[in-house]
Amino acid sequence: MTVQPATGGIGRGPSPSGLADVIDTILDRGLVIDAYVRVSLIGIEILTVDARVVVASVDTYLRFADAVNRLDLAAAGPPGLPEVVQGVKQGAIGDKSKEIAQGVLEAAGEKLRDYVGERAEEREETRRRRREER
Amino acid sequence: MGVGTEQGVGVYVYGLVPEDVEVSDDALGVGDEPKELEVIRHGKVAALVSEVSLDRPLGTPDDLLRHEGLLDATAAEVPVLPLRFGGVLASREAVVDELLAPHHDEFAAALKEMEGRAQYVVKGRYVEQTVLREVLEENPQAARLRDQIRDMGEDAARDARIALGELVERAITAKRQTDTQMLLEALTPVSALSAVREPTHELDAVHLALLVEKERQAKLEEVVGDFAERWAGRVEFRLLGPMAAYDFVMSSTPGGE
Structure with missing residues (x-):
């Protein structure tokens, strides 16, 4: 289990989580200012970042079916080379690595450092994941 | 006229806090050239804000992380009512006249409920x-x-x-x-x-x-x-x-x- 308090526990630290978690949280939650303010709200353009919604589709079904069919192969032994290579590749890309490396204890500080170095890729990755999850 | 009424500048609102909250001098807001975080007070409530340039859309990863980072660091210390990402008002005066003053009691009551949580x-x-x-x-x-x-x-x-x-x-x-x-x-x-x-x-x-x-x-x-x-x-x-x-x-x- 990975516990991610704001750096150092209660009371300190910047963001407790990665970009994907932030997007889950702040884009469609929180008080909406235009419920309170009518006159001077400035309609500043917000870059479109859709909240990710999971909708099961034929793609989802096929992916699950293929995962089921791979089960016995995986049980037969350690992952083959292609899987290993894929794991490494994905692990190197910011946001995706969070999925892959789940369960690995990561300090929030480390995550932020990773993020700083791979910002552009991470943004791209977020988009791609959203498409996959449609 | 507040600085916020200058051409091309707005006041970004992060959340609402009790009026006795202070921010550290080095806390910065969203935007390409982030401005200092400020507290605008009215009665028992206050808004956490920063000036923001209106010449580019908001929503880069930095903006999103900054918004949540500021609010979460605040929540670890004091009660806060977070606003959804992207709320910008025309001026500091508008923050008081349109947001804080008309809803003062409602915000104060909600902040009290949030105390310690x-x-x-x-x-x-x-x-x-x-x-x-x-x-x-x-x-x-x-x-x-x-x-x-x-x-x-x-x-x-x-x-x-x-x-x-x-x-x-x-x-x-x-x-x-x-x-x-x-x-x-x-x-x-x-x-x-x-x-x-x-x-x-x-x-x-x-x-x-x-x-x-x-x-x-x-x-x-x-x-x-x-x-x-x-x-x-x-x-x-x-x-x-x-x-x-x-x-x-x-x-x-x-x-x-």
Whole structure:
């Protein structure tokens, strides 16, 4: 289990989580200012970042079916080379690595450092994941 | 005239706090050239704001992380009502005249309720191989389909694969509901409020937001830790927080006054 308090526990630290978690949280939650303010709200353009919604589709079904069919192969032994290579590749890309490396204890500080170095890729990755999850 | 009424400059509002809150001098807001975080006070409430240039859209990863980072760091210390990302007013005066003054009592009451509390988010994701094995064991129809597909050609198997995948997806959805309910029941004694979030991934097992007394964080960690142990190798857990109570603030007066 990975516990991610704001750096150092209660009371300190910047963001407790990665970009994907932030997007889950702040884009469609929180008080909406235009419920309170009518006159001077400035309609500043917000870059479109859709909240990710999971909708099961034929793609989802096929992916699950293929995962089921791979089960016995995986049980037969350690992952083959292609899987290993894929794991490494994905692990190197910011946001995706969070999925892959789940369960690995990561300090929030480390995550932020990773993020700083791979910002552009991470943004791209977020988009791609959203498409996959449609 | 406030500085905020200058051409091309707005006042970005992060959230609402009690009036006695102060911000450190080096705290910066959103934007390419972030300005200092400021507190605009009125009566017992205040708004956390910073000037923002209006010449580019908001919403870069930095902006999003900054918004949540500021609010979460605040929530760890003091009560805060977080605003949704992207609220910009024309001037500092507007923040008082339109936001703080007309809703002063409502905000003050909500901040009082938030005293000593913060939000935590529990995310659990199924380990794919484990959950798929469970589904095959529990669902003879799925196991049968799997065996049939083995003996078919790639094309002939497409319909069967779709049927199998749909069965699996439904089974996982049912597991998600059961497991979410179980965890929610265990967490209810620890939480002041709870909310079930929509899954954001097809292998999500649980996705919960909880409003918890910050003093009880250790207890919360203990309960989630127990489940992580019980479901080791089956569900990977993450516990986020303390953060601002994004899931628990609601506009009781939609449309304003």
